[in-house]
Amino acid sequence: MKNGFAIFMIFLMIVGFGVILMKSSGNASGNAVIGGEGSGNTQEVTLSFKNYNYYPNTVTVNVNQPVRIYLDNSVGGCYRSFTIRDFGIAKYLSTPSDYIEFTPTKTGSFRFACSMGMGTGTLIVK
Ligand SMILES: [Cu+2]
Numbered sequence: 001m002k003n004g005f006a007i008f009m010i011f012l013m014i015v016g017f018g019v020i021l022m023k024s025s026g027n028a029s030g031n032a033v034i035g036g037e038g039s040g041n042t043q044e045v046t047l048s049f050k051n052y053n054y055y056p057n058t059v060t061v062n063v064n065q066p067v068r069i070y071l072d073n074s075v076g077g078c079y080r081s082f083t084i085r086d087f088g089i090a091k092y093l094s095t096p097s098d099y100i101e102f103t104p105t106k107t108g109s110f111r112f113a114c115s116m117g118m119g120t121g122t123l124i125v126k
Contacts, residue, residue: 040067045070060123079119080092084112098099
């Protein structure tokens with residue numbers, strides 16, 4: 001009787017753990033994630049496309065800490081051609097796993113944009 005209960009508890013734990021794993025891996029909502037989770041000090045940002053522009057439209061990062069920006073698959077066309085002129089960045093990110101990476105060495109408010117300047121946003125470095 002006691003044994004049966006213990007096995008049942010272990011079963012519950014395994015099921016519960018599986019649910020937690022599934023939840024943490026399924027981040028397909030397109031929300032931007034800012035922070036160095038699981039990747040050393042790199043600040044990872046994922047931008048989506050909303051209201052004909054990049055979303056979120058303002059991204060805040062820390063100075064002197066590497067930044068990686070991804071564009072998820074809602075971003076299309078020339079919006080995938082991503083530039084931050086103040087940091088000399090211009091790159092075509094052809095897939096959601098492509099990214100730009102740079103380390104902001106100055107604080108302030110900088111413009112990011114697609115290469116044609118249709119989509120724009122603000123990068124705040126503090
Ligand atoms: Cu454009």
